Amino acid sequence: MKGLEVSCLQLGLERQRRPVLSEISCVFKPFELTAVVGPNGAGKSSLLQALAGVLAPSAGHIELDGQPAERISPAQMARLCAYLPQAETPAWSLRAADLVALGLLPWGRPKDRERRVSAALQLVDAQQLAERPVTRLSGGELRRVQLARLLVGEAPLLIADEPTAALDIRHQLQLMHTFRRQADAGKTVVLALHDLPMAARFCDRILLLEQGRLVAQGTPEDVFTPALIGDVYGVTCEFRWRDGVADFVPLDLL
Numbered sequence: 001m002k003g004l005e006v007s008c009l010q011l012g013l014e015r016q017r018r019p020v021l022s023e024i025s026c027v028f029k030p031f032e033l034t035a036v037v038g039p040n041g042a043g044k045s046s047l048l049q050a051l052a053g054v055l056a057p058s059a060g061h062i063e064l065d066g067q068p069a070e071r072i073s074p075a076q077m078a079r080l081c082a083y084l085p086q087a088e089t090p091a092w093s094l095r096a097a098d099l100v101a102l103g104l105l106p107w108g109r110p111k112d113r114e115r116r117v118s119a120a121l122q123l124v125d126a127q128q129l130a131e132r133p134v135t136r137l138s139g140g141e142l143r144r145v146q147l148a149r150l151l152v153g154e155a156p157l158l159i160a161d162e163p164t165a166a167l168d169i170r171h172q173l174q175l176m177h178t179f180r181r182q183a184d185a186g187k188t189v190v191l192a193l194h195d196l197p198m199a200a201r202f203c204d205r206i207l208l209l210e211q212g213r214l215v216a217q218g219t220p221e222d223v224f225t226p227a228l229i230g231d232v233y234g235v236t237c238e239f240r241w242r243d244g245v246a247d248f249v250p251l252d253l254l
Protein backbone atom coordinates (compact mmCIF):
# COMPACT_ATOMS: atom_id res chain seq x y z
CA MET A 1 0.00 0.00 0.00
CA LYS A 2 1.23 3.49 -0.81
CA GLY A 3 1.33 5.60 2.34
CA LEU A 4 0.32 9.22 2.65
CA GLU A 5 2.35 11.96 4.33
CA VAL A 6 0.38 14.87 5.76
CA SER A 7 2.08 18.15 6.65
CA CYS A 8 0.71 21.11 8.56
CA LEU A 9 2.63 24.33 7.97
CA GLN A 10 1.93 27.17 10.36
CA LEU A 11 -1.69 26.07 10.49
CA GLY A 12 -4.22 28.44 12.02
CA LEU A 13 -7.96 27.93 12.46
CA GLU A 14 -10.77 30.19 13.61
CA ARG A 15 -14.23 29.15 14.81
CA GLN A 16 -16.90 31.85 15.15
CA ARG A 17 -14.06 34.33 14.50
CA ARG A 18 -12.18 33.07 17.56
CA PRO A 19 -8.71 31.57 17.00
CA VAL A 20 -8.72 27.93 18.15
CA LEU A 21 -5.48 26.75 16.49
CA SER A 22 -2.34 28.84 15.98
CA GLU A 23 0.95 28.18 14.19
CA ILE A 24 0.70 24.38 14.19
CA SER A 25 3.55 22.81 12.24
CA CYS A 26 3.86 19.03 12.22
CA VAL A 27 4.11 16.02 9.91
CA PHE A 28 2.13 12.76 10.00
CA LYS A 29 3.92 9.89 8.25
CA PRO A 30 3.01 6.47 6.91
CA PHE A 31 3.70 3.63 9.40
CA GLU A 32 3.16 6.10 12.26
CA LEU A 33 0.45 6.06 14.89
CA THR A 34 0.13 9.56 16.37
CA ALA A 35 -1.90 10.61 19.40
CA VAL A 36 -3.09 14.20 19.73
CA VAL A 37 -3.51 14.92 23.44
CA GLY A 38 -4.32 17.96 25.57
CA PRO A 39 -6.94 19.30 27.97
CA ASN A 40 -10.59 19.92 27.06
CA GLY A 41 -10.90 22.71 24.52
CA ALA A 42 -7.18 22.55 23.57
CA GLY A 43 -8.05 22.10 19.89
CA LYS A 44 -7.65 18.34 19.31
CA SER A 45 -10.95 17.88 17.47
CA SER A 46 -10.40 21.10 15.53
CA LEU A 47 -7.00 19.86 14.35
CA LEU A 48 -8.44 16.49 13.30
CA GLN A 49 -11.28 18.22 11.45
CA ALA A 50 -8.78 20.42 9.61
CA LEU A 51 -6.69 17.35 8.65
CA ALA A 52 -9.80 15.55 7.40
CA GLY A 53 -10.79 18.56 5.28
CA VAL A 54 -13.95 19.21 7.31
CA LEU A 55 -12.80 22.68 8.47
CA ALA A 56 -10.79 25.03 6.28
CA PRO A 57 -7.70 26.62 7.85
CA SER A 58 -7.69 30.39 8.29
CA ALA A 59 -3.89 30.52 8.06
CA GLY A 60 -1.06 28.28 6.85
CA HIS A 61 -1.38 25.11 4.79
CA ILE A 62 -2.11 21.43 4.91
CA GLU A 63 -0.39 19.27 2.28
CA LEU A 64 -1.04 15.64 1.45
CA ASP A 65 2.05 14.11 -0.19
CA GLY A 66 3.08 17.66 -1.11
CA GLN A 67 -0.26 18.50 -2.71
CA PRO A 68 -2.12 21.47 -1.15
CA ALA A 69 -5.27 20.13 0.54
CA GLU A 70 -7.46 22.85 -0.99
CA ARG A 71 -6.70 21.45 -4.49
CA ILE A 72 -7.94 17.97 -3.56
CA SER A 73 -11.55 17.31 -4.61
CA PRO A 74 -14.04 15.95 -2.02
CA ALA A 75 -14.23 12.65 -3.97
CA GLN A 76 -10.44 12.31 -3.95
CA MET A 77 -10.31 13.24 -0.26
CA ALA A 78 -12.88 10.55 0.58
CA ARG A 79 -10.53 7.94 -0.91
CA LEU A 80 -7.49 9.34 0.87
CA CYS A 81 -8.90 9.91 4.34
CA ALA A 82 -11.33 8.03 6.59
CA TYR A 83 -12.49 10.16 9.51
CA LEU A 84 -14.56 9.38 12.58
CA PRO A 85 -15.79 12.43 14.52
CA GLN A 86 -15.97 12.57 18.31
CA ALA A 87 -19.73 12.07 18.42
CA GLU A 88 -22.18 11.06 15.74
CA THR A 89 -25.83 10.17 16.24
CA PRO A 90 -27.33 7.96 13.53
CA ALA A 91 -29.98 9.82 11.57
CA TRP A 92 -31.62 6.64 10.17
CA SER A 93 -32.28 3.26 11.61
CA LEU A 94 -29.91 1.36 9.28
CA ARG A 95 -28.73 -2.20 9.89
CA ALA A 96 -25.26 -2.05 11.47
CA ALA A 97 -23.80 -3.86 8.42
CA ASP A 98 -25.27 -1.19 6.11
CA LEU A 99 -23.75 1.60 8.21
CA VAL A 100 -20.35 -0.09 7.93
CA ALA A 101 -20.80 -0.49 4.15
CA LEU A 102 -21.09 3.32 3.86
CA GLY A 103 -17.32 3.36 4.49
CA LEU A 104 -16.88 1.63 1.11
CA LEU A 105 -18.88 4.24 -0.85
CA PRO A 106 -15.78 6.10 -2.13
CA TRP A 107 -14.84 2.84 -3.96
CA GLY A 108 -18.27 2.22 -5.51
CA ARG A 109 -19.79 -1.21 -4.85
CA PRO A 110 -16.85 -3.62 -4.57
CA LYS A 111 -17.75 -7.27 -5.36
CA ASP A 112 -16.41 -8.48 -2.02
CA ARG A 113 -18.43 -5.87 -0.12
CA GLU A 114 -20.06 -8.34 2.27
CA ARG A 115 -16.78 -10.05 3.10
CA ARG A 116 -15.13 -6.71 3.81
CA VAL A 117 -17.99 -5.49 5.99
CA SER A 118 -17.91 -8.71 7.95
CA ALA A 119 -14.09 -8.50 8.37
CA ALA A 120 -14.36 -4.88 9.61
CA LEU A 121 -17.09 -5.83 12.09
CA GLN A 122 -14.87 -8.66 13.30
CA LEU A 123 -11.98 -6.22 13.92
CA VAL A 124 -14.11 -4.48 16.57
CA ASP A 125 -15.82 -7.65 17.84
CA ALA A 126 -19.20 -6.58 16.45
CA GLN A 127 -20.09 -9.39 13.97
CA GLN A 128 -23.02 -10.34 16.21
CA LEU A 129 -24.46 -6.82 15.77
CA ALA A 130 -24.54 -6.91 11.94
CA GLU A 131 -28.34 -7.22 11.61
CA ARG A 132 -29.25 -4.90 14.48
CA PRO A 133 -30.69 -1.40 13.77
CA VAL A 134 -28.03 1.12 14.80
CA THR A 135 -30.60 3.20 16.71
CA ARG A 136 -31.04 0.27 19.13
CA LEU A 137 -27.41 -0.27 20.11
CA SER A 138 -25.71 0.72 23.35
CA GLY A 139 -23.26 3.65 23.24
CA GLY A 140 -20.20 1.41 23.09
CA GLU A 141 -21.77 -1.00 20.57
CA LEU A 142 -22.67 1.90 18.26
CA ARG A 143 -19.15 3.30 18.56
CA ARG A 144 -17.68 -0.08 17.57
CA VAL A 145 -19.94 -0.24 14.51
CA GLN A 146 -18.88 3.32 13.55
CA LEU A 147 -15.25 2.26 14.02
CA ALA A 148 -15.86 -0.68 11.66
CA ARG A 149 -17.08 1.88 9.07
CA LEU A 150 -13.81 3.80 9.55
CA LEU A 151 -11.74 0.62 9.11
CA VAL A 152 -13.61 -0.99 6.22
CA GLY A 153 -12.20 1.16 3.39
CA GLU A 154 -8.79 1.53 1.78
CA ALA A 155 -7.93 5.12 2.71
CA PRO A 156 -4.22 5.47 3.58
CA LEU A 157 -5.02 8.10 6.23
CA LEU A 158 -7.16 7.16 9.25
CA ILE A 159 -8.31 9.87 11.65
CA ALA A 160 -10.41 9.08 14.73
CA ASP A 161 -11.51 11.44 17.49
CA GLU A 162 -11.49 9.79 20.91
CA PRO A 163 -12.13 6.33 19.45
CA THR A 164 -11.75 4.51 22.77
CA ALA A 165 -13.91 6.85 24.89
CA ALA A 166 -17.11 4.76 24.97
CA LEU A 167 -15.43 1.33 24.97
CA ASP A 168 -14.83 -1.11 27.83
CA ILE A 169 -11.17 -1.94 28.56
CA ARG A 170 -11.10 -5.16 26.52
CA HIS A 171 -12.49 -3.40 23.44
CA GLN A 172 -10.18 -0.41 24.03
CA LEU A 173 -7.14 -2.72 23.94
CA GLN A 174 -8.45 -4.60 20.93
CA LEU A 175 -9.00 -1.33 19.07
CA MET A 176 -5.56 0.08 19.90
CA HIS A 177 -3.96 -3.19 18.66
CA THR A 178 -6.00 -2.78 15.46
CA PHE A 179 -4.80 0.82 14.95
CA ARG A 180 -1.23 -0.35 15.66
CA ARG A 181 -1.54 -3.04 12.97
CA GLN A 182 -3.00 -0.51 10.51
CA ALA A 183 0.01 1.76 11.07
CA ASP A 184 2.44 -1.17 10.85
CA ALA A 185 0.89 -2.00 7.46
CA GLY A 186 1.75 1.51 6.21
CA LYS A 187 -1.26 3.65 7.05
CA THR A 188 -0.93 7.09 8.59
CA VAL A 189 -3.04 6.99 11.74
CA VAL A 190 -4.00 10.02 13.84
CA LEU A 191 -6.08 9.70 17.02
CA ALA A 192 -7.26 12.24 19.58
CA LEU A 193 -6.94 10.52 22.96
CA HIS A 194 -7.50 11.43 26.60
CA ASP A 195 -6.02 8.14 27.80
CA LEU A 196 -2.33 8.99 28.22
CA PRO A 197 -1.12 5.47 29.24
CA MET A 198 -2.87 4.01 26.17
CA ALA A 199 -1.24 6.70 23.98
CA ALA A 200 2.15 5.96 25.55
CA ARG A 201 1.83 2.24 25.01
CA PHE A 202 0.62 2.14 21.41
CA CYS A 203 1.64 5.39 19.69
CA ASP A 204 4.89 6.37 18.00
CA ARG A 205 4.38 10.10 18.32
CA ILE A 206 2.52 12.41 20.63
CA LEU A 207 1.35 15.95 19.86
CA LEU A 208 0.51 17.92 22.99
CA LEU A 209 -1.87 20.84 22.47
CA GLU A 210 -2.66 23.62 24.91
CA GLN A 211 -5.07 26.45 24.07
CA GLY A 212 -4.68 25.89 20.33
CA ARG A 213 -0.89 25.76 20.36
CA LEU A 214 1.39 22.79 19.87
CA VAL A 215 3.48 22.88 23.04
CA ALA A 216 5.37 19.61 22.50
CA GLN A 217 5.76 16.83 19.93
CA GLY A 218 7.90 13.73 20.01
CA THR A 219 7.97 10.18 21.31
CA PRO A 220 5.86 9.29 24.36
CA GLU A 221 9.04 9.38 26.50
CA ASP A 222 9.79 12.91 25.22
CA VAL A 223 6.33 14.33 25.85
CA PHE A 224 5.01 12.39 28.84
CA THR A 225 7.11 13.98 31.55
CA PRO A 226 5.67 15.12 34.89
CA ALA A 227 6.88 18.66 34.15
CA LEU A 228 5.21 19.01 30.71
CA ILE A 229 2.00 17.13 31.46
CA GLY A 230 1.74 18.63 34.94
CA ASP A 231 2.10 22.13 33.55
CA VAL A 232 -0.36 21.72 30.65
CA TYR A 233 -3.08 19.85 32.60
CA GLY A 234 -2.53 21.72 35.89
CA VAL A 235 -1.87 18.58 37.94
CA THR A 236 0.96 16.91 39.75
CA CYS A 237 1.61 13.48 38.27
CA GLU A 238 4.09 10.65 37.87
CA PHE A 239 4.95 8.44 34.92
CA ARG A 240 6.58 5.11 35.79
CA TRP A 241 7.97 3.47 32.67
CA ARG A 242 8.31 -0.31 32.36
CA ASP A 243 9.27 -1.75 28.94
CA GLY A 244 7.69 1.16 27.08
CA VAL A 245 4.48 0.92 29.10
CA ALA A 246 3.72 3.96 31.25
CA ASP A 247 1.98 3.80 34.58
CA PHE A 248 0.46 7.25 34.78
CA VAL A 249 -0.51 8.41 38.24
CA PRO A 250 -2.35 11.74 38.50
CA LEU A 251 -1.58 12.83 42.07
CA ASP A 252 -3.39 16.10 42.69
CA LEU A 253 -4.39 19.47 41.33
CA LEU A 254 -1.63 22.03 40.98
Ligand SMILES: Nc1ncnc2c1ncn2[C@@H]1O[C@H](COP(=O)(O)OP(=O)(O)OP(=O)(O)O)[C@@H](O)[C@H]1O
Pocket residue numbers: 015016020038039040041042043044045046047086
Ligand atom coordinates in the same frame (compact mmCIF):
# COMPACT_ATOMS: atom_id res chain seq x y z
N1 LIG B 1 -18.74 24.23 16.72
C1 LIG B 1 -17.97 25.14 17.34
N2 LIG B 1 -18.18 26.45 17.19
C2 LIG B 1 -17.42 27.37 17.81
N3 LIG B 1 -16.38 27.06 18.60
C3 LIG B 1 -16.14 25.77 18.81
C4 LIG B 1 -16.91 24.73 18.19
N4 LIG B 1 -16.42 23.54 18.57
C5 LIG B 1 -15.40 23.81 19.40
N5 LIG B 1 -15.22 25.13 19.54
C6 LIG B 1 -14.18 25.80 20.35
O1 LIG B 1 -12.92 25.54 19.75
C7 LIG B 1 -11.93 25.31 20.76
C8 LIG B 1 -11.28 23.95 20.54
O2 LIG B 1 -12.29 22.96 20.67
P1 LIG B 1 -12.00 21.44 20.29
O3 LIG B 1 -13.33 20.74 20.25
O4 LIG B 1 -11.15 21.38 19.11
O5 LIG B 1 -11.18 20.99 21.59
P2 LIG B 1 -10.76 19.53 22.08
O6 LIG B 1 -9.33 19.60 22.47
O7 LIG B 1 -11.14 18.50 21.08
O8 LIG B 1 -11.66 19.40 23.40
P3 LIG B 1 -12.33 18.12 24.16
O9 LIG B 1 -11.20 17.40 24.86
O10 LIG B 1 -13.24 18.79 25.15
O11 LIG B 1 -13.04 17.29 23.15
C9 LIG B 1 -12.63 25.42 22.11
O12 LIG B 1 -12.38 26.71 22.63
C10 LIG B 1 -14.10 25.26 21.76
O13 LIG B 1 -14.91 26.01 22.65
